[in-house]
Amino acid sequence: MxxxxxxxxxxxxxxxxxxxxxxxxxxxxxxxxxxxxxxxxxxxxxxxxxxxxxxxxxxxxxxxxxxxxxxxxxxxxxxxxxxxxxxxxxxxxxxxxxxxxxxxxxxxxxxxxxxxxxxxxGNSVGKYNETTDQVERTMQLMEQAVRELQQAEKRHKDHLDELNQMKKNCLRKIQRFRTEVNETIERLEQAAIAELENTFQEIDKVLHDKLSKIQETLNILRKSNEDVKQDISQNVDSESLCEDVFKTAEPFLTEPDIKHELVFINNTKLLEILQSFHSFGFCEYQEKQDLYHIQSMETKTIRHENDKEDCSIHSCCFIDPGDILLADYKNKNIKVLDGAVYKVKDVLSLNRYPLSVCRVSNTEAAVALAETRHFGSDNCIQFVSTERKLVPTRSIRLEHCCTGISVIRNQLFVSNERKRLFVYNLQGELQTTVHLDQFGNEIFSKSYAITENDNGKMVHVTDLNKGLITLDKEGKLLWKYSGPKIKMAWGVCTDGKGNIFVSGGNSSNVVQIGPGGNYLGEVVSEAHSIKDPQAICFDEKKSRLFVTRYNCNSVYIFSVL
Structure with missing residues (x-):
């Protein structure tokens, strides 16, 4: 060269x-x-x-x-x-x-x-250059790996610090729960003491009244005895006087000895319930849940040409293949909103007022119907085929009000806007009724919407007065949320990851609750001008939250992350 x-x-x-x-x-x-x-x-x-x-x-x-x-x-x-x-x-x-x-x-x-x-x-120099380039590239990769490992080391150290803080938070939560349990036990103890005092006072009064009468009769008898002695000394016949005194004293003389005792009988059922638990709760190392944030919002019209009144969607749910089923209470119909273009593509008119809808299977849904607008007792569950068009099939008649329904593990959960939650099989046979917690307290005040979480392991029920109530699959109370941020809890749905969304009818918002019942924040607030929100449902695939309002012909669609 x-x-x-x-x-x-x-x-x-x-x-x-x-x-x-x-x-x-x-x-x-x-x-x-x-x-x-x-x-x-x-x-x-x-x-x-x-x-x-x-x-x-x-x-x-x-x-x-x-x-x-x-x-x-x-x-x-x-x-x-x-x-x-x-x-x-x-x-x-x-x-x-x-x-x-x-x-x-x-x-x-x-x-x-x-x-x-x-x-x-020559070849020697070329090979030397190539080897040196490879070494240099290797060194660069190693340096990059060192930097990344250092970052990973820092993340893990930070997470260890966070883990220690999480442990402290859990300990504080356990202690707070212990305080609540102690307060509950203290309340039960005070109630038992008060009941004992009331019983004691009643018995004590009766015994004191009898004692007073005995003492009064005894005094009469003593006086009569003195009178008789005086009459005898004066040769006066006092037989009639003695007979009257004996008649007064006779009930007390013939009364049997008191063999009663005041005892306290333990509530063994309460003790058995407490002993049935192995701890105050359970600990999980779960994925950290963050508050969803709205990326965009759009509205779609849901009024049909045959509707005579403004829409009032009381309930909604997803059906296959990604469409949304809406229960229009005021127009007495249910509608299918196309999940791709968000237009009403099918309507089924009903002879009653639809209060709630839920998915039963890939080709079937259920609708809770009320005879009157005032939620009378003559109600039924109407099953509807959703395969091609909405077609009514069989029905189940109920003797109680029915405001919310959800099919969970082949069981039909029904709320009644009162203090009950009913569980039926899909043939309409009552399986159980849920209304009391483990301590005998009423769980509900006005039970309303129902949904499941974690593949049916948990059941979430909104209560118009008590907020969000969560039960296990057996109907036992797990936790409640009734914070000041949610007023008149109406609709409820989940994101498939454990998070729960609850709409507040009077607070004009949608809040997010974590899997353990911790409040995460408002997803939809008053700033979004969604007054009187009612039904909500969540599209897990597209990460979209659907919200309806009272007397509103639109559905609000929020894209969230």
């Missing part, structure tokens, strides 16, 4: 190709000296003393001396342009691993004892 070609290559070389060379002869002697020359014939990099040894050898060997002389001309020519080469190199980032510039700024391309067609561009 010619000098000009070497020069052109020098101009175009990138900093990634720059390396330092060490003397090959010195390495053999376990020394480390930088090379300034390359002998193409010997294929070695040489330091100054080693280069002089090679020059001395070349004086003894004519062929080698001739080769050195020819290369000397090339080196001289390169030296003349070294300043120009240095200027070119300085235009690029400097690096200690430069192939073409060493610590003394002498081009390593200079050769000793080689011919013009032999150059550092």
């Amino acid at each position: 010619s000098y000009e070609e070497d020069l052109r290559r020098l101009k175009n070389i990138s900093c990634e190709e720059q390396i330092n060379f060490s003397c090959s002869s010195c390495r053999k002697e376990y020394q480390s000296n930088g090379a300034i020359k390359y002998c193409a014939r010997c294929q070695e990099y040489l330091f100054i003393p080693c280069m002089e040894d090679t020059d001395d050898l070349s004086t003894q060997i004519p062929e080698k001396r001739q080769a050195h002389d020819s290369i000397h001309t090339l080196n001289s020519k390169m030296a003349e342009d070294s300043s120009r080469i240095k200027g070119i190199a300085n235009e690029r980032p400097r690096s200690e691993c430069s192939v073409w510039t060493c610590s003394v700024n002498v081009p390593v391309i200079s050769t000793v004892g080689c011919t013009e067609n032999q150059s550092p561009e």
